[in-house]
Amino acid sequence: MALIDHLGMTVDDIPAAIAQWDPILTELGYTRRDADNGVSWDNxxxxxLILRPARAAGTGPHVHGHVGWQHLAFDIPSPEEVDRLHAIAVDAGWTVVRDPKKYPRFNERYYASFVEDANGIRIEFAYNPPRT
Structure with a gap:
């Protein structure tokens, strides 16, 4: 059974959001499906993962740290892949929150980066292998 069936997010501009999300999700093996009322990707x-347009223009962006969305972490198989996906995100217009680096405060194996899209939606590319 899947842990999550779907995750829906609201964005200000669907075409702009597609330009930011599609390069990343495509690299992660997701397939895009366009619809009249938004866009989705599945693996x-x-x-x-679903993006829909805001009901009222100008209601964004989401502010990190306020009630609501914190971030979505993608499980990445290696530090090198974290670096590669981080570069793809930056090339697609994502804002760097934290460059790729080790996070020993989480554990000695943790390596991650954080980026945020134009809507204030934050994601993490996380390499966190199991303990040996």
Whole structure:
């Protein structure tokens, strides 16, 4: 059973959001599906990421640290892949929150980066292998 069936997010500008999200999700193995009322990506399972337009223009961006969204972490298989995906995100217009680095405060194996899109939606590329 999937932990999450779908995650829906509201954005100010669907075409601009697609330009930022599609390069990353495509690299992560997701397939984009356009619809009249938004866009979604899935990885061949039930888990789907959905973007829909805001009901009222100018209600964004989300402010990190306020009630609501904190961030979504993608499980990445290596530090090198974290670096590569981080570069793809930056090239697609994501704002760097934290460059790729080790996070020993989490554990000695943790390596991650954080980026934020134009809507204030923050994601993390996290390499966090199991303890040996």
């Amino acid at each position: 061949g399972s039930e888990t789907e």
